[in-house]
Amino acid sequence: MSRVTVLAGGVGGARFVRGLAHHLPGAEISVIANTGDDLWLAGLRVCPDLDSIMYTLGAANDEQRGWGRVGESERVSAELTAYGVGWPWFTLGDLDLGTHIARSALLRDGLTLTETTARLAARWNIGVRLLPVTDDEVETHVEIVDPETGAVRVIHFEEWWVRHRASVPARRFLHRGVDSATATEEALDALRTADIVLFAPSNPVVSIGTITAIPGITEAVRAASGPVIGIAPIIAGQAVRGMADACLRAIGVDTTASAVGRHYGAREAGGLLDGWLVDETDAASVAELEEAGIRTEAVPLWMTDVQASAAIAAAAVALAERLR
Numbered sequence: 001m002s003r004v005t006v007l008a009g010g011v012g013g014a015r016f017v018r019g020l021a022h023h024l025p026g027a028e029i030s031v032i033a034n035t036g037d038d039l040w041l042a043g044l045r046v047c048p049d050l051d052s053i054m055y056t057l058g059a060a061n062d063e064q065r066g067w068g069r070v071g072e073s074e075r076v077s078a079e080l081t082a083y084g085v086g087w088p089w090f091t092l093g094d095l096d097l098g099t100h101i102a103r104s105a106l107l108r109d110g111l112t113l114t115e116t117t118a119r120l121a122a123r124w125n126i127g128v129r130l131l132p133v134t135d136d137e138v139e140t141h142v143e144i145v146d147p148e149t150g151a152v153r154v155i156h157f158e159e160w161w162v163r164h165r166a167s168v169p170a171r172r173f174l175h176r177g178v179d180s181a182t183a184t185e186e187a188l189d190a191l192r193t194a195d196i197v198l199f200a201p202s203n204p205v206v207s208i209g210t211i212t213a214i215p216g217i218t219e220a221v222r223a224a225s226g227p228v229i230g231i232a233p234i235i236a237g238q239a240v241r242g243m244a245d246a247c248l249r250a251i252g253v254d255t256t257a258s259a260v261g262r263h264y265g266a267r268e269a270g271g272l273l274d275g276w277l278v279d280e281t282d283a284a285s286v287a288e289l290e291e292a293g294i295r296t297e298a299v300p301l302w303m304t305d306v307q308a309s310a311a312i313a314a315a316a317v318a319l320a321e322r323l324r
């Protein structure tokens with residue numbers, strides 16, 4: 001298994017990829033990352049999921065808080081707020097702002113997001129190829145009913161997620177700009193040449209769902225010559241570390257590992273997966289998933305530390321090997 005390609009969101013994706021790299025130190029790992037959370041803020045291009053992965057693999061992330069840079073301060077953000085620029089509820093740390101300034105500068109110099117990401121990641125020796133799914137700006141927006149005015153409004157995903165903590169029901173998710181977007185050649189090539197394709201235990205709607213919504217990706221996953229194995233981001237009916245349940249509700253999928261697996265669907269039946277890992281507490285759902293054509297195994301899925309994430313990656317790779 002020398003070439004592994006992972007579809008990943010931010011925090012869940014980063015934890016998983018760190019374990020995968022630990023399990024397969026010699027492998028060529030490509031990570032196709034969600035860019036739907038990206039936005040222009042205070043004149044800067046902010047890419048939350050790319051940065052979560054970069055900081056985590058670069059050992060620069062704040063483990064305690066779960067996101068952002070370790071040793072962070074917020075002096076610049078306070079200045080921006082004093083000027084009424086940006087979003088006061090969306091704090092950008094000073095060190096993190098350095099990343100956004102560097103990224104915006106490279107983009108303004110004419111580099112693509114893929115090239116820009118490679119330049120930023122080079123500093124951190126992350127050990128994997130970090131690939132934005134698209135170089136086009138495709139931003140996830142959320143249709144809500146404004147709790148104050150009762151009017152239907154569309155807001156950026158980060159406003160819904162961070163400001164409203166996903167507490168205002170999402171009527172639907174929109175991928176702004178998707179019609180004129182394409183997946184990058186690098187991402188498509190990583191799927192084409194992979195010995196295994198893995199879906200990280202990431203948000204099925206606004207991380208994996210956004211990646212697969214980018215034109216070209218779903219077709220490339222279906223056409224991949226290696227097995228496609230997913231890891232359930234839901235354990236015992238709970239959205240672990242996050243609010244994935246609020247996203248699943250909007251698309252009418254139950255918050256269970258089984259419902260998410262069947263939502264992705266079996267590749268042999270026109271879906272995306274050959275294999276699926278559920279947590280050991282969800283072992284009762286193995287039979288119905290197998291009936292749906294998805295080879296399923298129940299193993300511990302809590303990514304408590306690098307070793308635990310590596311064990312999950314090992315189980316995914318072992319399942320892929322049996323399916324080859």
Ligand code: GDP
Nearest residue numbers: 009010011012013201202203207233242244303
């Ligand atoms: P985000 O972009 O930062 O929201 O991160 P992701 O989309 O990559 O991952 C968030 C999702 O990861 C959460 O909604 C959870 O469903 C899942 N998750 C987080 N921690 C764990 C864990 O320890 N085990 C499993 N199986 N899933 C997890």
Ligand code: CA
Nearest residue numbers: 009010037049
């Ligand atoms: Ca995200």
